[in-house]
Amino acid sequence: MDRLLTLAEADALTASLRPLGTEAVDLAAALSRTLAAPLVADRPFPPYHRAMMDGIAFSAGSLPPTGPVTLAGLHAAGVPPPAPLAPGHAWEIMTGAIVPDDCDTVVPYEDLADGRPAGDFEKGQFIHEAGSDATTGAVLVDGSSRIGPVEIAVAASVGVGQIEVFRQARIAILSTGDEAVPPDVIPRAWEIRRSNGPMLEAMLRRRGNSVTFHDHAPDDPEICGRLLDAALAECNVLLICGGISKGKKDFIRGLLEERLGKPAFHGVEQRPGKPLAFWQGPPVVFALPGNPVSVLATFTRHVLPALARLEGREFIPAKVSMNEALKCLPKFSWLLTVASGPDGTLRALPPSNSGDFISVAGACGIIEVPPASSQTEFKFFPFPGFP
Ligand code: AMP
Ligand code: MG
Numbered sequence: 001m002d003r004l005l006t007l008a009e010a011d012a013l014t015a016s017l018r019p020l021g022t023e024a025v026d027l028a029a030a031l032s033r034t035l036a037a038p039l040v041a042d043r044p045f046p047p048y049h050r051a052m053m054d055g056i057a058f059s060a061g062s063l064p065p066t067g068p069v070t071l072a073g074l075h076a077a078g079v080p081p082p083a084p085l086a087p088g089h090a091w092e093i094m095t096g097a098i099v100p101d102d103c104d105t106v107v108p109y110e111d112l113a114d115g116r117p118a119g120d121f122e123k124g125q126f127i128h129e130a131g132s133d134a135t136t137g138a139v140l141v142d143g144s145s146r147i148g149p150v151e152i153a154v155a156a157s158v159g160v161g162q163i164e165v166f167r168q169a170r171i172a173i174l175s176t177g178d179e180a181v182p183p184d185v186i187p188r189a190w191e192i193r194r195s196n197g198p199m200l201e202a203m204l205r206r207r208g209n210s211v212t213f214h215d216h217a218p219d220d221p222e223i224c225g226r227l228l229d230a231a232l233a234e235c236n237v238l239l240i241c242g243g244i245s246k247g248k249k250d251f252i253r254g255l256l257e258e259r260l261g262k263p264a265f266h267g268v269e270q271r272p273g274k275p276l277a278f279w280q281g282p283p284v285v286f287a288l289p290g291n292p293v294s295v296l297a298t299f300t301r302h303v304l305p306a307l308a309r310l311e312g313r314e315f316i317p318a319k320v321s322m323n324e325a326l327k328c329l330p331k332f333s334w335l336l337t338v339a340s341g342p343d344g345t346l347r348a349l350p351p352s353n354s355g356d357f358i359s360v361a362g363a364c365g366i367i368e369v370p371p372a373s374s375q376t377e378f379k380f381f382p383f384p385g386f387p
Pocket of ligand 1: 180
């Protein structure tokens, strides 16, 4: 490990990562991607005066003072504007139909009695005015926005079939350790089942990344080196867990230095996760310490914002306050796992140590508790898919 960096110093180094480039994808494949260009209105929204209710449409000034209104016929959605109305007449109009130019009011069926409006109405009511949501050329969704279901709807309505998005990271995962056997193997007394790789893969799948390589290396420099070469060839981001601390069997730093040179940093003033290492690449490499809570915390605090940057977005952590007093650490930042209660408030879910991932089940993210401070607001780093 080198001189330990503060979180701010580590952030300044990962901030140098640049987006991976852009590509056009079908709209159907664009979910969770990042817009490379804004979505712009190709016509006004709505494009015509739109009836907002099923009922009748008429000109308020021409309505007879008493008696039923004479209906000229049915005017439904998806048909052109009808012929002009005779004075005192109304169209039966359906939601989504274009409101004819000679009508200025819609009264829904439920507000009619004896064939006419039952009570007072306002001229212009239930008409969604053309261009009132957006004018032609208006930016509807900013570039660099994450594409969710609503953005898909906006893109579809401006006629975008192929959408320009930032490229996504192709990610390789290499876990390490002689003691870690596959989940379907019965471990011997001195072994554990591997859980870090499946956790990382689940995190990544949840945020829409493809995992192009996932393997496990024993603590053997030769085999580990071969697997590192295979992983590096398959990805633009490599996540390693384990083998990056000071142990005599921790070979990752040396093997990566042979391939990529010195790391941008190795060692951060944080708990858990002090031995975190980062190579700017390409490929970008994060070597996470192997303890499961360290993997969880360092992935969430460092890797997720880096992935957002590579994919064209800036991750800005929300500030949250906690209802409980938190003891801070004297010198290190505390990456504290938190869970969300039924009312949306966060509560601390501290593990007993960084190997204790059982007690952080149910966590939704981490907060950053800076060293030696009495602040009550903390940066919040949610897991993918939360909220
Ligand atoms: P290391 O960083 O390699 O020294 O590992 C630190 C601790 O994390 C050890 O107790 C390992 O057994 C544990 N560990 C390493 N890799 C995994 C894994 N894939 N799944 C679960 N625990 C692991
Ligand atoms: Mg190890």
